[in-house]
Amino acid sequence: MRTRSAGFYRYDLDGLRGIAIALVAVFHVWFGRVSGGVDVFLALSGFFFGGKILRAALDPAVSLSPAAETIRLVRRLVPALVVVLAASAVLTILVQPETRWETFADQSLASLGYYQNWELANTASDYLRAGEAVSPLQHIWSMSVQGQFFVAFLLLITGCAYLFRRPLGTHARTGFVVLLSALTVASFVYATIAHQDNQTTAYxxxxxxxxxxxxGALVGALVPYIRWPMWLRTAAATVALAAVMSCGALIDGVAEFPGPWALVPVGATMLMILAGATLPSRPDTADRMPLPNRLLATGPLVALGTIAYSLYLWHWPLLIFWLSYTGHRHVDFVEGAAVLLVSGLLAYLTTQLVEDPLRSRASPSPTPAEPLPWRSRLRRPTxxxxxxxxxxxxxxxxxxFTWRQHVTVLRAAGKELSVLNPQDYPGARALTEHVRVPALPMRPSVLEVKQDHPASTRxxxxxxxxxxxxxxxxxxDPAATRTIALAGGSHAEHWLPALDLLGHAHHFKVVTYLKMGCPLSTEQVPLIMGNNAPYPQCREWVQRTMAELVSDRPDYVFTTTTRPWNIKSGDVMPATYIGIWQTxxxxxxPILGIRDTPWLVKNGQPFDPADCLAKKGGNPQSxxxxxxxxxxxxxxxxxxxxQFPLLKVLDxxxxxxxxxxCRPVEGNVLIYHGAHHITPTYMRTMAHELGRQIAVATGWW
Incomplete structure (x- = not known):
């Protein structure tokens, strides 16, 4: 494919990129959905980069240099990313509580290292972090995926060209097509399986x-051989453009991608590429392209496409910081328009002042008699x-790294949380026994709490x-003859610190049967609380656990008996728990049925009290x-x-x-780890009251 200077450039694909970024930004800002625009970006990236590398690999006169190509990639992608990350770091310090700074530090390092997608995949499967506020850098995952693909593809094609270009001779192109086809099919099959197994991490x-x-790379290799009549190209381009425009409204991409439904935006992009392709000997002109491609090649869409990368980088953090600053769940039309306007302005400035000057090598210096125009001075790399x-x-x-080290040192100094003086830190006893509470700093602190986990987690x-x-x-007490089976999800698990103390004191052992986000239930299709994603592993685990409990025959099964309502205030006893009690x-x-602890919600959203306490003016009452x-x-x-005489109710x-x-702090102890888990430090202060209720239910002491 020739360059702009040679008169052959796919301006329609710049316009398609412009449409894609507009859809991404609009759907993010006002609809909270995935538009499919990111998948268009990925497909176009494969076409442009893959096509370029393949053409170089197939040209015997060209020596493909991975180092030179990597440097070009760095010059193209990294500067704008660094600028946005730096601005986001400043806004994080100014707008967000310090409880969010560690996550930002982790994700900024992941973004700079181009492994943000794996950072998000790991935290998405970490129940203790699943409730954290949305990161202003979450969108960088797609940049990381592209960066990893570029490097892997470059090394693969370079290695294959070095090994097989001469032996294959004129069949080299066929060899590359076969290789790319096999990899494409393998990746698609893997995506389909991974999507069914765990869509959240597969994403x-x-x-x-x-x-x-x-x-995209495969189509790039085949484009020179495609011959379409104009009517068919027009029909294909029309269908493709309609598919791209409607994808976000018709398909729930958050739940369905990267599975088979991602074929809609990706396939539409491929159709648009093929519909606008012409013979190399007949450069693209307006009258030789289908009408949809000509529409995409118009000035405004092409201009939007030229700033698409920077606009993608800017719009998401600005939206998240604005929501964090205002405390709103969503933006209204005016706020959203303002976010998009500011994002567009910053994207234009970033493109002009950072991207373009550093993307290309410096132009030849003018003679002294030729003053350098201001625009050239602006674009010239320095x-x-x-x-x-x-x-x-x-x-x-x-x-x-400095902030992460600071937090690590702070938490290391907080290891004495398990032996806090009960007179200074009475915790729950301030409510149940009305003991005096001295004026002392809260423990764990808002930074210590992140690592305050039950022993079972560690x-x-x-x-x-x-x-x-x-x-x-x-x-x-491992040597005890009496057994309480602690069974269910993390809301059963967080009772372990109190049960452990009681077990030692009253000589019973606690055997765990625990799985993240999976209470004992007869639900046929369990859902992950929070994002309502299907959770088939939970159903399988419950069946295994119930079989083991029946076989092991503990003296009591300790498990939760209520859950929060999804549709209104308060909590409820799910009907799907009844089958468990019956079995x-x-x-x-016998069953020790504990009422679930309150799940904190404000304005319909999970509410992390540590974030609130970390803000200026935050206190237990506010x-x-x-x-x-x-x-x-x-x-x-x-x-x-x-109905169930063996069900002993604890509350x-x-x-x-x-x-x-419900305050987040009582008796100088922080109650909550996140929006709905109880800190082990506070749980230990509840042991006396829990022991009193268990004694009444069991008669053991």
Whole structure:
């Protein structure tokens, strides 16, 4: 494919890129959906970059240099990214509480290192981080996927060209087509399987996304041989443009990509590429291209396409920071328009002042008699500009590592949380026993709380989202003959610190049967709480766990009996729990049914009190929520005690909430880890009241 100067350039694809970024930004800002625009970007990246590398590999006169190509990629992609990351770092410090700074530091390093997609995949499967606020750098995942693809593709094609170009001779192109076809099919099959197995992590998986770019590269290799009549090209281009424009409205990309439905935006992009292709001997002109391609090649869309990369980088962090600053869940039309306007302006300036000057090598110097036009001076790469970008990148990296080290040292100094003085830090006893609370700093602090986990989490005694195996660990008194089986999800798990203390004190052992986000339930298609993604591993795990419980016959099964409503305030007893109680009762296994702890919600969104407390002016009262918003007036489990005599109801709500409000801090102890897990530090202060209720239910002491 020839260059602009040679008169052959696909301006229609610049316009398609402009349409894609417009869809991405508009759907993000106003609709909270995935438009398919990112998939268009990935496909176009594969076409342009893959086509370029393949042409070089097939040309015997060209020596393909991975180092030179990598340098060009760095010059093209990294400077704008560094500028946006630097601006986001400043806004993070100014707008967001310090509880968010560590996550930003981790993700800024991941973005600079082009592994942000794997960072997000790992945290998406980490239940303890799944409730964190959306990151202003979340969108960088697609940049990381592209960067990884570019390097891998470059090395693959360079290696194959070196090994096989001479032996294959005139058949080299066929060899590359076969190779790319095999890789494309393999990636697509993998994406389909991974999507069904764990869509959340598959969404960010590089190999699950590779087929979108490989297909672009494959089409790039075949374009010179495509011969279409104009009427067919026009029909294909019309269908393709309609598919791109409607994809976000018709397909839920967050739930369906990168599976087979991603073929819609990617396939439409391929059709648009093929529809606008012409013979190399007949350069593209307006009258030789289908009408949809000519529309895409118009000035405004091409101009939007030229700033698409920078606009993609800017729009998302500006949206997230604005929502964080205002506390709103969504932007209205005026706010959204303002975010897009500012994003467009910053994207234009970034393209003109950063991208373009550093993308190309310096132009030949003019003679002294020829003054350099201001626009040329503006575009000409300079050592100062390059040095500034490098300095920003180094500063970002150093700052991120420094903050992470600071937090690590702070948490290391907080290891005594398990032995806090009960007189200074009475925690739940301030509510249940009305003991005096001295004026002391809260523990754990808002930064310490992130690593305040139950022993089972540290010991690996809870199955993660993808593991259907039952993991048993023993706590309390291992030599005891009496057993309480702690079974369910993380909301069963967070009772372990109190049960462990009681087990040692009253001589019973606690055996864990735990899985992230998976309460004991007969739900046929369990969903992950929060994003409502299908959770088939939970169903399999529950079946295995129930079989083991019936076989092991513990003295009691300790499990949760309520959940928060998804549609209104308060909590509810799910009907799908009844089958579990029936199975245990049929096997004469008593149940200690604990009412679930309140899930904190404000304005319909999960509410992390540590974030609130970290903000200026945040305190236990201002960060409280109404008790009536998170707990029903009555524990609905009580309605089933006559039907299930072996069901013993426990309710610790009054050890967490006051009569009117649920505060995030009581007795100088932070209650919540995130929006709905109880900190082990506070849980240990509930042991006395929990022990009193268990004693009444069991008669053991």
């Amino acid at each position: 960010y998986n590089s190999f699950a996304r590779a087929w979108e770019m490989l297909l 050592m100062a500009l390059g040095a500034t970008v490098v300095l920003l990148a180094v500063t970002l990296t150093a700052t991120a 010991d690996g005694c809870i199955s993660d989202f993808v593991n259907p195996a039952v993991v048993n660990c023993i706590y309390g 245990l009762s049929d096997n004469n296994i 960060c409280a929520v109404k008790r009536s918003d998170v707990l029903a007036d009555r524990n609905q489990t009580l309605d089933f005690v006559e 610790m709500s009054d050890a967490i909430c006051r009569a009117d409000v």
